[in-house]
Amino acid sequence: xxxxxxxSSPPSLSLWTLAWIFFKLGALAxxxxxxxxxRIEKELVIQRGWITKEQQVAMMMTAALIPAPKFLAxxxxxxxxxxxYVGSCIALTTLILPGASVVLVAVMVSSLxxxxxxxxxxxxxxxxxxxxxxxxxxxxxxxxxxxxxxxxLVGCGLWATVPIAVHAFGASLLLTAVITLVLGxxxxxxxxxxxxxxxxxxxx
Amino acid sequence: xxxxxxVSALDVMGVIMMSTLFSLGGGNGQIAxxxxxxxxxGLLEPALFAWAYAIGNFVPGPKVSFVTGIGxxxxxxxxxxxxxxxxxxxxxxGASIASHWYLKFQRVINHMTLSATFVIAGMMTTAAYGLxxxxxxxxxxxxxxxxxxxxxAWKGLDAMYIIGGxxxxxxxxxxx
Numbered sequence: 205x206x207x208x209x210x211x212s213s214p215p216s217l218s219l220w221t222l223a224w225i226f227f228k229l230g231a232l233a234x235x236x237x238x239x240x241x242x243r244i245e246k247e248l249v250i251q252r253g254w255i256t257k258e259q260q261v262a263m264m265m266t267a268a269l270i271p272a273p274k275f276l277a278x279x280x281x282x283x284x285x286x287x288x289y290v291g292s293c294i295a296l297t298t299l300i301l302p303g304a305s306v307v308l309v310a311v312m313v314s315s316l317x318x319x320x321x322x323x324x325x326x327x328x329x330x331x332x333x334x335x336x337x338x339x340x341x342x343x344x345x346x347x348x349x350x351x352x353x354x355x356x357l358v359g360c361g362l363w364a365t366v367p368i369a370v371h372a373f374g375a376s377l378l379l380t381a382v383i384t385l386v387l388g389x390x391x392x393x394x395x396x397x398x399x400x401x402x403x404x405x406x407x408x
Numbered sequence: 409x410x411x412x413x414x415v416s417a418l419d420v421m422g423v424i425m426m427s428t429l430f431s432l433g434g435g436n437g438q439i440a441x442x443x444x445x446x447x448x449x450g451l452l453e454p455a456l457f458a459w460a461y462a463i464g465n466f467v468p469g470p471k472v473s474f475v476t477g478i479g480x481x482x483x484x485x486x487x488x489x490x491x492x493x494x495x496x497x498x499x500x501x502g503a504s505i506a507s508h509w510y511l512k513f514q515r516v517i518n519h520m521t522l523s524a525t526f527v528i529a530g531m532m533t534t535a536a537y538g539l540x541x542x543x544x545x546x547x548x549x550x551x552x553x554x555x556x557x558x559x560x561a562w563k564g565l566d567a568m569y570i571i572g573g574x575x576x577x578x579x580x581x582x583x584x
Binding site: 270297326370371 | 531
């Protein structure tokens with residue numbers, strides 16, 4: 205990516221409108237940022253003209269590269285381009301609000317099922333599915349990173365180091381993650397001619 | 409349902425804020441940190457953690473909204489609000505900085521992302537092991553784990569279908 209979103213000429217719009225549009229996006233967009241790309245384009249590019257298609261793509265790519273949840277970061281970037289820091293905060297708060305409210309109500313009304321009951325059995329198999337999902341997500345991230353073969357080996361070594369250090373030696377996860385991150389930044393090289401980081405593909 | 413009285417809303421916000429930083433490169437590093445801080449030490453039931461995460465995959469909007477459920481389990485309604493704040497504050501800062509100074513930091517971010525891909529993969533493996541360890545998984549049940557992992561890693565199946573399928577399988581097993 206060579207461009208960053210243009211934030212020089214935000215159109216005038218009220219914070220209420222901004223909040224309402226992002227609330228709507230948060231309530232209707234399923235499957236994460238990339239899955240909601242068409243809906244985002246329809247709402248922000250075609251109907252409102254708040255950003256261009258190119259800006260949308262640039263913001264989505266940038267959002268995937270900064271240390272924050274992608275979809276939220278995207279909302280924050282659009283909000284910032286339109287109304288500065290306040291716009292950023294309002295856009296991403298209203299974006300997460302519908303989903304967060306549903307989660308909150310769901311955890312309040314559901315409880316931990318006893319083993320042998322329908323709820324208990326479903327929760328157990330869902331937990332198994334999530335363990336598999338986490339492993340699958342880890343494998344997918346490592347598989348899809350575009351780095352040199354030697355760097356891939358180093359990367360796999362770092363990948364294995366984290367769980368071993370934490371579970372076998374009782375090391376702090378945070379400290380291990382920071383050390384391996386710095387070590388990896390020093391040792392891992394991109395593919396020749398690939399000027400861009402090609403880390404994880406969108407999986408949100 | 410407040411599973412722990414020893415965690416304050418402020419603690420919740422702190423851990424969620426810190427965990428947000430490990431979303432670099434599109435990874436779900438925050439899951440690993442939550443697991444490490446609360447599930448591992450026994451402050452949060454693994455099944456509740458998984459339950460909140462599962463629900464988060466079925467709701468609209470950003471999937472990270474599951475942290476609201478985690479916040480609620482840890483410190484009630486104030487915990488849920490604190491979790492939301494823990495996501496919103498660093499993301500606002502990050503998104504604003506990215507909008508403003510992205511070009512300046514582009515090379516550094518790109519390079520860190522290469523490393524983060526593997527480190528977050530390690531963090532997710534750590535979380536998976538930490539979640540599975542107290543579950544007393546029967547040998548036959550590992551098939552569900554393997555199928556879910558393969559379906560996601562190689563077949564690209566959406567998490568929503570994997571979690572939904574796992575739940576459906578649980579219902580079928582219960583009926584049998």
